[in-house]
Amino acid sequence: MRKTRRGPKYPIVAISILLLVGGLYLMFLYEVPDGQEVTNSWASSFLIILGAVGCVLALVWKGKKNPLAAQDAQKVS
Numbered sequence: 001m002r003k004t005r006r007g008p009k010y011p012i013v014a015i016s017i018l019l020l021v022g023g024l025y026l027m028f029l030y031e032v033p034d035g036q037e038v039t040n041s042w043a044s045s046f047l048i049i050l051g052a053v054g055c056v057l058a059l060v061w062k063g064k065k066n067p068l069a070a071q072d073a074q075k076v077s
Contacts, residue, residue, distance in 0.1 A: 009061050016054030023047030 026044035 007063065009058055009063075012054055013058045016051045016058065018051070019047050019054065020051030023049075023051060 023044045023046070026040055026047065030040065030044075032040045
């Protein structure tokens, strides 16, 4: 029987996408109060960058390979 473990990769992707969408919302759709344009720009840029970095890290994430499992599979074959 094969065990599958997803790990923290998928929740990180989901949170990163939420950050990215939130940043895009703040940048393009949110009605900014007078005098708060700079704060909104910084916040939206920070969220977009954080979301993009999280998505990229999740894409390049390599799972740990169990060398014992590979040896056991070769012995069984």
